[in-house]
Amino acid sequence: MALIVQKFGGSSVADRDRIFNVARIVSNTHNAGNDVVVVVSAQGDTTDDLLAKAAEITHDPSGREMDMLLAAGEEISIALLTMALQSMGTSAISLTGWQAGFRTDQSYTKARIQRLDTERIENELNRNRVVVVAGFQGLNKMDDITTLGRGGSDTSAVAIAAALHADRCQIFTDVEGVYTADPRKVRNAKKLEEISFDEMLELASLGAQVLNNRSVELAKKYGVELEVLSSLNPVPGTVVKEVAKDMEGMLIKGVAKDTDVAVITIMDVPDVPGMSFKVFGILAQKKINVDIILQAGGRDNTKDLTFTVPLGDAETAISVLEKNKARYGGGNVKLRTDFAKVSIVGAGMQSHSGVASRMFEALYESNINIHMISTSEIKISVIIEKKDADRAVEAIHDAFIH
Ligand code: ASP
Ligand code: MG
Numbered sequence: 001m002a003l004i005v006q007k008f009g010g011s012s013v014a015d016r017d018r019i020f021n022v023a024r025i026v027s028n029t030h031n032a033g034n035d036v037v038v039v040v041s042a043q044g045d046t047t048d049d050l051l052a053k054a055a056e057i058t059h060d061p062s063g064r065e066m067d068m069l070l071a072a073g074e075e076i077s078i079a080l081l082t083m084a085l086q087s088m089g090t091s092a093i094s095l096t097g098w099q100a101g102f103r104t105d106q107s108y109t110k111a112r113i114q115r116l117d118t119e120r121i122e123n124e125l126n127r128n129r130v131v132v133v134a135g136f137q138g139l140n141k142m143d144d145i146t147t148l149g150r151g152g153s154d155t156s157a158v159a160i161a162a163a164l165h166a167d168r169c170q171i172f173t174d175v176e177g178v179y180t181a182d183p184r185k186v187r188n189a190k191k192l193e194e195i196s197f198d199e200m201l202e203l204a205s206l207g208a209q210v211l212n213n214r215s216v217e218l219a220k221k222y223g224v225e226l227e228v229l230s231s232l233n234p235v236p237g238t239v240v241k242e243v244a245k246d247m248e249g250m251l252i253k254g255v256a257k258d259t260d261v262a263v264i265t266i267m268d269v270p271d272v273p274g275m276s277f278k279v280f281g282i283l284a285q286k287k288i289n290v291d292i293i294l295q296a297g298g299r300d301n302t303k304d305l306t307f308t309v310p311l312g313d314a315e316t317a318i319s320v321l322e323k324n325k326a327r328y329g330g331g332n333v334k335l336r337t338d339f340a341k342v343s344i345v346g347a348g349m350q351s352h353s354g355v356a357s358r359m360f361e362a363l364y365e366s367n368i369n370i371h372m373i374s375t376s377e378i379k380i381s382v383i384i385e386k387k388d389a390d391r392a393v394e395a396i397h398d399a400f401i402h
Contacts, residue, residue, distance in 0.1 A: 002167035003125075004029055007039040007135065007157035011174040012231035013077050014044035022231060023084035025172070026130055030090055035125045037164065039135045039157040040081055042073025047150070063108025067137075067147045070109075071097070074134035074153070082132045092130040095120065097145075097156065100131075102138030104146045111138060111146035113155065116163045133160065154215035162222035169224050171211060172231035177238030178203070178210050181255045181397045185390060190401060192253060193236075194244035199253045202345040202379050206256035216240065244347075251355055252346030255397045257389045259340045261291070262314035263371070266321065268302040269331035278328040279305060279321070286320055288313045292341075292374040292383060302331070306372065308383060311337060339371065340389035343381040344396060356380050362399035368392050 006029065008022050022040075030036045041047075050069050054061050061069075078094035085092035101117035124131045135153025140146050148155055154171060161169035175183065176191055178200065183189040195203075197220035204213035210228055219226050219240065229237025244253075269275055276295070283290055294306040309317050314335055321333050349355040359380055363370060368391065372383035384392055 001033045001035070003035040003037070003164055005037045005039065005157055005161040005164070005166045005169045006172060007153060007170065008041065008081075008172045008231055009153065009174065010041040010044050010046065012172050013040055013081060018231075019080055019084050020088075022081060022172075023088055023090070025231065026081075026092075027085060027088055027090040030130050036130045037121060037125070037160055037166070038081065038130060038132045039153055039160065040074065040077040040132065041135050041153040042070075043077055043080075046073040046076070064144055067108050067111075067145050070147045071134070071137040071145045074136050078132045078134045082130075085130055085132070090130055091128060092132055093124050094132045094134070095124070096134045097137030098139035100133040100160070102156065102159070104138035104140050104148070106140050106142075106146075108140075108144075108146055110149040111140065113138060113148070113159050116159050118160075118163050121160070121164070149212075149214070151212035152214070154212040155218055158215045158218045158222075158224050158226070161224045162218065166224070168227060169219070170227045170229060171215075172229055173210065174230065174232065175210065176230045176233055176235055177228050178208070178240070178254070180253065180401050181393055182208075182257075186255075186394055186397050188397065188401065192238045192244075193247065194239045194241060195253050196244040196347055197240060197242060198378055199244065199345050199347055200240045202343070203254050203256050206258045206341070206343050206345070206381075208254065208256050211240070246348050250346070250401065251348040251352055252344045252400050253348075254345050255342065255393050255400070256345065257340055257342050257393050259386060259389065260311050261308045261339055261341050261383065262311045262317075263306060263308050263336045263339045263383060264314070264317055264321070265304060265306040265334045265336075266328075267304045267332040267334065268298055269305055270329040271298070271301045271303045272329070275303075275328055276305065282320055282324050282327065283309070283317055286313075286316055288317050292372050292381065294372050305331075308339075308341070308372070338386050339383050340386040341381050341383055342389055342392045342396065343379055344400065345379050347378050349380075350377050358399055359396055362395040363392060366391055366395040368395070 082094040104111035135156040226240040
């Protein structure tokens with residue numbers, strides 16, 4: 001007998017049939033003699049629909065009311081799933097995030113979990129009930145409802161698994177696992193048997209969209225092994241763990257595309273000590289994350305500084321840079337939003353030379369121009385034009401994964 005946490009995403013509980021499908025998976029697990037805690041997301045597009053409803057009322061809703069609204073989505077799911085379980089003769093109880101003991105910090109709409117008091121969950125498990133918990137929500141110290149940011153139910157599930165020392169944490173979704181590329185777009189995309197936390201983190205933050213990256217961070221921190229699998233097709237999924245075994249002959253684990261990039265260039269900034277410090281200091285003050293940085297020699301003791309920021313921060317970045325020109329010595333600030341980032345990820349490439357050149361060769365053969373490059377121990381990213389991104393992913397994938 002084991003303690004198993006099972007998380008089901010919005011598409012897995014989208015309608016009546018899907019809810020009963022989930023209820024069968026859960027009750028089978030429970031009937032096999034396991035303790036089961038279930039975490040669910042809001043049904044289908046519910047969260048998007050709620051956001052749209054709010055936008056019909058105001059474009060500047062308070063965070064508190066937004067969370068009051070958004071939390072409702074998950075509360076519908078827990079009640080319906082619990083009813084389905086009970087109708088099948090499985091003893092079950094639903095708990096909101098706060099009933100389940102989630103305490104968070106103050107930041108509405110992107111709260112972080114501070115504590116999880118598991119007493120209630122444990123009491124219910126001791127009564128041999130399946131415990132169905134609303135993901136994505138908690139309570140702050142003012143006893144107001146908070147939500148954890150989009151995709152936050154994964155994080156709720158991992159937190160419960162960590163706190164209860166669960167034997168397994170299964171993340172059910174509508175794909176069969178983690179793939180080497182988006183299987184809807186890349187023909188030969190392969191499902192991975194295993195992937196490491198670090199690789200998954202890179203892929204998650206690069207827009208691979210199977211797991212929320214905060215959930216992977218948390219899983220890494222507490223050593224919670226995750227199993228990503230399909231709620232619709234009962235085949236083995238992908239295990240996410242500290243050290244993943246390398247698949248035969250595969251240097252990289254995945255190719256990902258991220259279109260959430262804006263490229264900012266400041267042309268003709270003075271080529272003097274401290275200039276980068278000043279520019280990036282100004283951006284840091286606004287909590288803008290700078291990703292890839294390129295510095296190129298310019299003319300007459302000036303240089304050009306190019307870097308990427310998330311699209312959503314681009315306007316703020318431009319305006320603070322314009323406003324503070326005197327602080328870093330001026331220059332011509334330009335923004336481009338027609339770029340994308342394409343990356344390869346894999347711990348296996350650390351010990352192999354020639355990975356970068358193979359990637360660049362694939363781009364060259366497809367006649368795709370590289371604007372910026374960045375490398376780390378387990379990742380190589382290039383900034384290319386957005387219109388070329390899908391072709392680039394395909395070409396790079398073909399070059400590495402057979
Ligand atoms: N329902 C929330 C969202 O759509 C949380 C989640 O699905 O994990 O972002
Ligand atoms: Mg969702």
